[in-house]
Amino acid sequence: MRTPRLSRPLYLSLCALPLLGLLAAAVFAPLPFSIAFPGSTTDVLGKDKGGEPVITVTGAKTYPTRGQLRMTTITATSPDTTVRLPDVVGSWFDKGEAVMPRDSVYPVGDSVKEIREYNDEAMRDSQSAATAAALNHLKLDPEKVKVDLRLADVGGPSAGLLFSLGIIDKLGADDLAGGRVIAGTGTIDAAGKVGAVGGVPLKTQAAKRDKATVFLVPKAECSEAEAELPSGLRLVPVTTLSGAIDALGALRSGGKVPSC
Known part of the structure; x- marks a missing residue:
């Protein structure tokens, strides 16, 4: 008895079904990424959203x-947001968005509460280090000079350099x-060493949007910053607090300013 032969189109269609199933699963499967956007910027020499000075000094x-x-900051999809392949593909072609590993945006914890607590602690540590670095640079006694830093709704350590510069200013x-x-x-850190952060291209976009003409970037991230640098924004690489202060002095006087 002969086995009936399938027509070639039908055979190919049947073979394609498992592949289509795999593709559908890949499209709709959750991925370990977050979608990030340019966030808010805050003038540390000015006031926060509540109208209170960001930096208050006594003594x-x-x-x-x-x-x-x-x-500068970035804003990212919340840790409980599901990111799928179409979201990732769309963000690759949008200069106003970036696909980042979820662990680089939310390095600890699974719940929104855990992540918020981690970011708040990182911000407090950053503020303490920024204050220590600034007072060390100025050779002021931290027992006599008190600095209060206030910045609501912002977490993480990446504002440390700007806090130090604001205190010194x-x-x-x-x-x-x-x-x-x-x-x-x-x-x-308390010794004035500047460290790298994430999301620099998005932060340069936020800076340009809010009328900045100069952007201080950790030197290790020059290439990343240059890759998508907005027109009219000048990059100044820094590795230390004193180097950043020297660079700003050169900007004021027309001297030689470091460049990427």
């Missing part, structure tokens, strides 16, 4: 400042911003 003379020192006679809108990002 030492302060000086008037000109210009702005804007810390208020406590020093030199006008760091020099009337410019300076933006930037970077962690900092």
Whole structure:
């Protein structure tokens, strides 16, 4: 008895069914990514959303400042948002978005509460290190000079460099911003060493949107920042707090400014 032969089109269709099933599963399967966007920026020399000064200093003379020192952020899909292949593909072709490994955006915890607590602790540690670095640079006694940093709804350590610069600008006679809108990002430790952060291309977009003309970037992230640098925004690479201060001084005086 002969086995009936399937026609070629029918045979190919039957063979394609498992492949189509796999493709459908891949399209709708959740992926370990977050979609990130340019976030808000805040002038650390100014006030927060509640109208309170971001930096308050007691126990030492302060000086008037000109210009702005804007810390930058990114905004990402929440940790409980499901990201699928179409979302990833769409973001690859949108310069206003970036696909980032979820663990790089939310490095600890599975719940929104755990992540918020981690980010709040990282911000507090960053503020303490920024204050210590600034007072060390100015050779001021932390037992006598008190610095209060207030910035609601922002977590993580990446504002450290800008906090230190803001404290120094208020406590020093030199006008760091020099009337410019300076933006930037970077962690900092108590010794004044600047560390790398994530999402730099998105942060440069946020800086340009909010009228910055200069962006202080950790030197290790120059290439990443240059790849999608908005027109009219000047990158200034930094590795230390003192180097950032020297670069801003060179900007004011027309001297040689480091470049990527």
